[in-house]
Amino acid sequence: MxxxxxxxxxxxxxxxxxxxxxxxxxxxxxxxxxxxxxxxxxxxxxxxxxxxxxxxxxxxxxxxxxxVRLDSATQRDPFAAISWREFEMLVGQFFREKGYKVSETAQGADGGIDLHLTGSDDKTYLVQCKHWKASKVPVNVVRELYGVMVAEHAAGAFVVTSGQFTDEAQTFANGKNIQLVDGKLLVSSIQGREVLQAKPVISSVASAIQCPVCNSDMVLRTAKRGPNAGNQFYGCVRYPVCRGTKEA
Missing domain, CATH: 1.20.58 (Methane Monooxygenase Hydroxylase; Chain G, domain 1)
Incomplete structure (x- = not known):
C-alpha cells in the first residue's frame, strides 16, 4: 500500500x-x-x-x-516475570495458533472482555484474562462473563488465569459453555501436553424467561442460604449488576 x-x-x-x-x-x-x-x-x-x-x-x-513452550525443563513460574498486558498478548497468540482469529480490546487492565475470538465455524468466543497470583479468581468474575456472553450471543467463553480458580467458580462453570483455564492447564496446553478446546454450546439460560427488572435472560440457580436454601429460582444473568429474580 x-x-x-x-x-x-x-x-x-x-x-x-x-x-x-x-x-x-x-x-x-x-x-x-x-x-x-x-x-x-x-x-x-x-x-x-x-x-x-x-x-x-x-x-x-x-x-x-x-x-513458556521451551521452558518445560524448569520448575519456575513462567508467568511471574511478565506484566498483565504481556499475559494478554501471550494468551492471544496462544489462541491464534489454535486457529482462532483474535481481536484484542483496549479497555485497560482488568477491564471487561480482553479478547474476542472467531472460530473456524465463524462463531464468536469471549476471553477474559486474569494475571493473578496472590488470590484465586472468584465466582463473580465467571458469573459476570457469563452474563456478557449471553448478552452478546457468543457461542462460548474462556477465563484464563495465571493462577487458580475458587471452588465456587468451578462449580458455576460446570454445565455452561465457559472454559476455565488455570495457569497449570495453560502451560500444559502451550507445551502440547494437553489439548484445550471450547466446550460444546450448552446453555442453562432460560431464553424464554426475561428478567422483570432489565429484560435480560435469566438462568436457573439454587439458593445457598436463607429460608429458601436448596430451592431453585431464576436469576438475572447480569447479577450482581441486576438482582432480578423469578420463581422456578
Missing part, C-alpha cells in the same frame, strides 16, 4: 498551469499539488510504521509464547 500510494500521489504532484480565465481551477489544482507532494511521503511512512509496529508486536507475542 505504501508503494502504491507513493506512485499514485507522485503522479498527482504536478503544479497546475495558470489559466487567467479559470482562477478557481488553479486554486484547486494547487491544493491537489501540495497535498500530493507531501502526501506521497507522509502516507507511505504511516503505512510502513504501522507494518513495522505490527511485525514487532507479532514477534513479541511469539517470543512470550515460546518462552
Amino acid at each position: 505504501a508503494i502504491g500510494f507513493y506512485f499514485y500521489l507522485d503522479s498527482l504532484a504536478v503544479m497546475p498551469v495558470i489559466d487567467p480565465k479559470n482562477p478557481m481551477a488553479h486554486v484547486t489544482g494547487a491544493l491537489t499539488y501540495y497535498f500530493a507532494y507531501w502526501g506521497r511521503y507522509l502516507l507511505p511512512a504511516i503505512f510502513i510504521s504501522g507494518a513495522v509496529a505490527s511485525l514487532l508486536a507479532k514477534a513479541k507475542r511469539e517470543k512470550l509464547l515460546n518462552n
Whole structure:
C-alpha cells in the first residue's frame, strides 16, 4: 500500500498551469499539488510504521509464547516475570495458533472482555484474562462473563488465569459453555501436553424467561442460604449488576 500510494500521489504532484480565465481551477489544482507532494511521503511512512509496529508486536507475542513452550525443563513460574498486558498478548497468540482469529480490546487492565475470538465455524468466543497470583479468581468474575456472553450471543467463553480458580467458580462453570483455564492447564496446553478446546454450546439460560427488572435472560440457580436454601429460582444473568429474580 505504501508503494502504491507513493506512485499514485507522485503522479498527482504536478503544479497546475495558470489559466487567467479559470482562477478557481488553479486554486484547486494547487491544493491537489501540495497535498500530493507531501502526501506521497507522509502516507507511505504511516503505512510502513504501522507494518513495522505490527511485525514487532507479532514477534513479541511469539517470543512470550515460546518462552513458556521451551521452558518445560524448569520448575519456575513462567508467568511471574511478565506484566498483565504481556499475559494478554501471550494468551492471544496462544489462541491464534489454535486457529482462532483474535481481536484484542483496549479497555485497560482488568477491564471487561480482553479478547474476542472467531472460530473456524465463524462463531464468536469471549476471553477474559486474569494475571493473578496472590488470590484465586472468584465466582463473580465467571458469573459476570457469563452474563456478557449471553448478552452478546457468543457461542462460548474462556477465563484464563495465571493462577487458580475458587471452588465456587468451578462449580458455576460446570454445565455452561465457559472454559476455565488455570495457569497449570495453560502451560500444559502451550507445551502440547494437553489439548484445550471450547466446550460444546450448552446453555442453562432460560431464553424464554426475561428478567422483570432489565429484560435480560435469566438462568436457573439454587439458593445457598436463607429460608429458601436448596430451592431453585431464576436469576438475572447480569447479577450482581441486576438482582432480578423469578420463581422456578
